[in-house]
Amino acid sequence: MRAIVIEHRSDVAVLQLCGELDADTAARLYTALADLLERPVPRIVVDLTALKFCDSVGLSAFITSKQVIAARGGWLSFAGADPFLAQLLETVGLGRYFAIFPEVEDAIAAAQL
Known part of the structure; x- marks a missing residue:
């Protein structure tokens, strides 16, 4: 799995995930999120468009990250x-x-409300 920050504004970051998120690649998600979590108030849209697979370890990584962010x-x-x-x-x-x-733009627009 690849994790790339494709948009990094002062208010919202978009993290694009490509490939498969599983036990072998979950550490890459944590690494990618680590820098974004250093923001004073982290607001992150995870773009799943190119994510082809996600197992329970990947889902757990999302839950853990959300708890830290919240x-x-x-x-x-x-x-x-x-x-x-x-x-x-x-x-x-x-x-x-x-x-x-449904779309990244929708998530960003919702962030602006």
Whole structure:
């Protein structure tokens, strides 16, 4: 899995994930988020458009990251999940825990409200 910050504004960062997020690659997600978590109030949109697979370890990484971000007054949202991943997030109940948007632009626009 690759994790790239593709947009880094003063108010919102977009983290694009590409490939497979699993036990072998979850550490890369934590590393990518580490710099973003240093912001005074981290606001992060995770672009899932190019994420092809996510297992329970990957989901756990998202939950742990959200807890740290929320403790700092920020937020973490998802955008661009394919139908399988969107259904997975809903099935495991994360649709109530995370804001999930169809497109990155939608997530950024919601941040501006």
